[in-house]
Amino acid sequence: DGGITQSPKYLFRKEGQNVTLSCEQNLNHDAMYWYRQDPGQGLRLIYYSQIVNDFQKGDIAEGYSVSREKKESFPLTVTSAQKNPTAFYLCASSITGQRSNQPQHFGDGTRLSIL
Amino acid sequence: GENVEQHPSTLSVQEGDSAVIKCTYSDSASNYFPWYKQELGKGPQLIIDIRSNVGEKKDQRIAVTLNKTAKHFSLHITETQPEDSAVYFCAASGGGFKTIFGAGTRLFVKA
Numbered sequence: 700d701g702g703i704t705q706s707p708k709y710l711f712r713k714e715g716q717n718v719t720l721s722c723e724q725n726l727n728h729d730a731m732y733w734y735r736q737d738p739g740q741g742l743r744l745i746y747y748s749q750i751v752n753d754f755q756k757g758d759i760a761e762g763y764s765v766s767r768e769k770k771e772s773f774p775l776t777v778t779s780a781q782k783n784p785t786a787f788y789l790c791a792s793s794i795t796g797q798r799s800n801q802p803q804h805f806g807d808g809t810r811l812s813i814l
Numbered sequence: 815g816e817n818v819e820q821h822p823s824t825l826s827v828q829e830g831d832s833a834v835i836k837c838t839y840s841d842s843a844s845n846y847f848p849w850y851k852q853e854l855g856k857g858p859q860l861i862i863d864i865r866s867n868v869g870e871k872k873d874q875r876i877a878v879t880l881n882k883t884a885k886h887f888s889l890h891i892t893e894t895q896p897e898d899s900a901v902y903f904c905a906a907s908g909g910g911f912k913t914i915f916g917a918g919t920r921l922f923v924k925a
Contacts, residue, residue: 808855
């Protein structure tokens with residue numbers, strides 16, 4: 700079955716530590732996205748990538764970094780500069796990076812907490 | 815900036831009743847309006863979408879209406895069932911590359 704796989708499902712971060720969230724898709728989609736979800740709020744865009752080897756900052760990119768070396772992979776690193784990282788992180792993809800007016804397919808998320 | 819407002823934030827209905835969730839968008843260039851359902855501990859899943867050249871779309875018990883003049887669109891769920899209980903998000907896109915999401919509606923269907 701095609702889909703998006705996020706791992707791990709739960710992740711704990713210590714003070715001063717960088718952690719990396721994995722996102723893999725086998726849908727052959729060009730575009731990939733990272734969102735942050737906090738209780739009672741909508742999805743806020745962290746980073747997006749329209750094509751391999753290219754990515755753009757979203758609305759809340761500070762304290763995060765990404766890479767897009769392969770079409771199927773879009774890992775997100777939460778750095779120590781992100782002072783409030785506790786949240787549910789969602790990865791998504793869509794067929795093409797040329798237009799935004801198309802559905803996004805989401806993974807089942809990673810819940811990040813601070814130790 | 816671009817914004818999508820969603821109401822209500824919480825909705826409780828009796829099984830078999832209808833549920834209506836309303837959204838308003840600000841970017842007049844938006845032309846695609848998806849609705850997502852998110853169950854506990856899962857990612858959002860697309861349940862229905864509508865494009866700006868259509869006023870209404872229906873899929874079994876779910877329907878979406880769009881009023882471009884008023885910049886309103888709504889989700890209608892008829893004959894609700896306990897498995898409809900979830901968080902529902904509206905979204906709007908097309909004005910730029912980003913998709914703008916509403917804050918979500920938590921729907922409770924009481925058996």
